[in-house]
Amino acid sequence: MIPGPFLLYIGDKRNPLDIKTSRGLATFRRADCIGELREADNTLTLGLPSMTAEEAVAAGARSLVLGIATSGGRLEEAMIPHVLAALDAGLDIVSGLHQHLSTEPRIRERAEALGRRLIDVRAAPEGLKVGTGAARPGRRILTVGTDCAVGKMYTSIHLADALNARGVPARFRATGQTGVLIAGDGVVIDSVIADFIAGAAEALSPAREDGVWDVIEGQGSLFNPSFAGVSLGLLHGAQPQALVMCHDPSRPHMRGLPHMQVPGIAACIEENLRSARLTSPDAEFIGVSINGSLFDAAAAQDLRARITAETGLPCVDPLVTGMDAVIDRLIARFPA
Amino acid sequence: MIPGPFLLYIGDKRNPLDIKTSRGLATFRRADCIGELREADNTLTLGLPSMTAEEAVAAGARSLVLGIATSGGRLEEAMIPHVLAALDAGLDIVSGLHQHLSTEPRIRERAEALGRRLIDVRAAPEGLKVGTGAARPGRRILTVGTDCAVGKMYTSIHLADALNARGVPARFRATGQTGVLIAGDGVVIDSVIADFIAGAAEALSPAREDGVWDVIEGQGSLFNPSFAGVSLGLLHGAQPQALVMCHDPSRPHMRGLPHMQVPGIAACIEENLRSARLTSPDAEFIGVSINGSLFDAAAAQDLRARITAETGLPCVDPLVTGMDAVIDRLIARFPA
Structure with a gap:
């Protein structure tokens, strides 16, 4: 459901805790991770090759994963050009942020124009029920x-x-x-x-x-x-x-x-x-x-x-x- | 923001706790409540005149309030004809249910065709932030x-x-x-x-x-x-x-x-x-x-x-x- 292999976003994040989603994928699904996308002056790394979106596509990547934490889970302005470039290069976008990708008009319009998928892992699932606390086996x-x-x-x-x-x-x-x-x-x-x-x-x-x-x-x-x-x-x-x-x-x-x-x-x-x-x-x-x-x-x-x-x-x-x-x-x- | 006066929905609910939203309005905003809408054989009442949507409009009502609790907060099939009739009669619809009114196609289409408002009190507000627990005056x-x-x-x-x-x-x-x-x-x-x-x-x-x-x-x-x-x-x-x-x-x-x-x-x-x-x-x-x-x-x-x-x-x-x-x-x- 989430198209790999992945290009993992680090961007300008300096705190290791802020890239824990990207790091989790790099650790537990290493074979599916092609490279990392970070600002040139950022010394934080997942130990993957630093790549542009174009280079990642050439190496087989199918999606850019925004595996970072931001204040309030919002899309930050610094991320937008990278997301647009990834869409242009041919990648789908996967996000773990609270703010859904489609709520940013530039991203929504570019994805629609190019036919790319925007996948919000944090989209609230449908059809949930209120809990009961009743004892269950297991x-x-x-x-x-x-x-x-x-x-x-x-x-x-x-x-x-x-x-x-x-x-x-x-x-x-x-x-x-x-x-x-x-x-x-x-x-x-x-x-x-x-x-x-x-x-x-x-x-x-x-x-x-x-x-x-x-x-x-x-x-x-x-x-x-x-x-x-x-x-x-x-x-x-x-x-x-x-x-x-x-x-x-x-x-x-x-x-x-x-x-x-x-x-x-x-x-x-x-x-x-x-x-x-x-x-x-x-x-x-x-x-x-x-x-x-x-x-x-x-x-x-x-x-x-x-x-x-x-x-x-x-x-x-x-x-x-x-x-x-x-x-x-x-x-x-x-x-x- | 919520257009009164109100027609309060009771429907087929038999448990007083299930109509607590309608009852709350009838208690604390009595002057804004025109009547109640309930199944003919339901003995539960808010002490307001029982009315059809048409009668409520004639008496000055501007919205039907779905002030009831349902399993999982979902729209129930028994409610739909009443909602459609209220839209036809000229009322906006106000709901305290989890399931948003516009997710039911019959309601959405009728409201759009007639230019009525669908107001979900439980729509999650935008722009919230994560709490901090920092001490604040007050x-x-x-x-x-x-x-x-x-x-x-x-x-x-x-x-x-x-x-x-x-x-x-x-x-x-x-x-x-x-x-x-x-x-x-x-x-x-x-x-x-x-x-x-x-x-x-x-x-x-x-x-x-x-x-x-x-x-x-x-x-x-x-x-x-x-x-x-x-x-x-x-x-x-x-x-x-x-x-x-x-x-x-x-x-x-x-x-x-x-x-x-x-x-x-x-x-x-x-x-x-x-x-x-x-x-x-x-x-x-x-x-x-x-x-x-x-x-x-x-x-x-x-x-x-x-x-x-x-x-x-x-x-x-x-x-x-x-x-x-x-x-x-x-x-x-x-x-x-």
Whole structure:
């Protein structure tokens, strides 16, 4: 449904967190990524060849992915010439922004004139229902976090892959624009009409009795005042038996909110359990997942040990330790 | 912006909670309500003359208000002939449903052919921003509840009116389709894109230093698994200093959810305080508001006394006791 191979947009973004959708595709769908499109003076890179739209088309690309975050999810003026040039060169445009591509007249008119597709991953899906909270069969894991952008998607994908590698059947269920682009399906939960948050989560992980774990990507944080409503509705709708807490130990304050402290892991676990129990009375945590990439190996190991001592839970760093400690706990607590 | 006088639609709805938008207009904007449109065999009434669209036009009506709740907020087939007849008779159509009027081809085509307006109160507003949780000046009261449809709008309107009558300046800030129709402005918070719930609440009650209380209508309940995400985002965005808990003591279970218990008032107060403190560290409750209309006077009085004993808060029933006990507490806790 989303035409690859891709040219990934970075543009003038300087903060690695602002290109996380492009980076997610470059990481998890590397074979489908032809190159990256960035301003000449931008040192941020995905490790892909820097290309113009014309060069990408010559190399086989079929779409330009605007895999960046902007203020309020709006199209920025600096992006427009690049989008128009990509349309001219023959690419479809894929966007994870809130503002739909067709709302910009220059883009809409050029795409119509050239017969190109404009694909908004964040377009609210039709036909959603209000959630009910009624108990449903199935095995569900939800990743939650102390903040947004702390590794919930990475943890979910690595956990689903590692479960399958261990012979425990699992599938990744995407709830963000990056995850949906990687998986090719899912629902961008922060883009649904507010009344349907929990209902969308229920529809994303419907009743199943085949023993397969749905590993559901979490969003935001109950402690992030911008997005906690989304996090709570997703938590209630996902109805998880098992939870994994994700945390970025290098975060000085809540993302983009210097006035808001990052909560302690134990407090965040307690709050998520209290909230989860409304629809999943026996919900429990099976581990903590951190991103220790800004720490040296010894400091990261010490940090993981301290988190385990504080919470009584295995603490992993997916890219360093793998997921086995969390999977061992899951298997012990939830036998096949 | 919403053309009155109104003909209020009841149709075939049998549950009083399903006509609460029509009832709200009949209660708080009585002078603008010409009549009600209902199936001949329906005994539910707003106490207005039963009229056809033609009769309502002859009596001066300018719009038909679809002030009912339907499953999932969708247009029901039984409504369509009435809407078409109203368009034919000369009325504009106002809807509080999620499904927009123009998505039904028969309605869209008839309205276009006749030049009538289709007004969706629940259309998501443009230009919203993500909330920040940053402290802002102003005096804000939020009504919250043990469930949805327990009297938060009634309590908010009565409280704002009673405050003004006592010389304490206040304004009602609407967050639901009924409130927006009554007030003529506001934002239907369950209809915004999920990412913007808190931001919409911040925009609805912006910084002000004139001493006027914004009395913000709450939505849903932190304990209602269908809508808790909306309730939490609204709570964080409203950043209230003062909270009023609303409760319907006759509710046997959460509305429409036989599997979900109504929480205790004390537990619901505790959960709202814990959540509110993320953005409003000194938030406190100033009272409880119940709808005791299904109890006899002595039983209702006893119930209010028991709630006060349990919570330490004044307990009012707006239509019986008035709001003075809550206002006394507000003035004592928050001097001018």
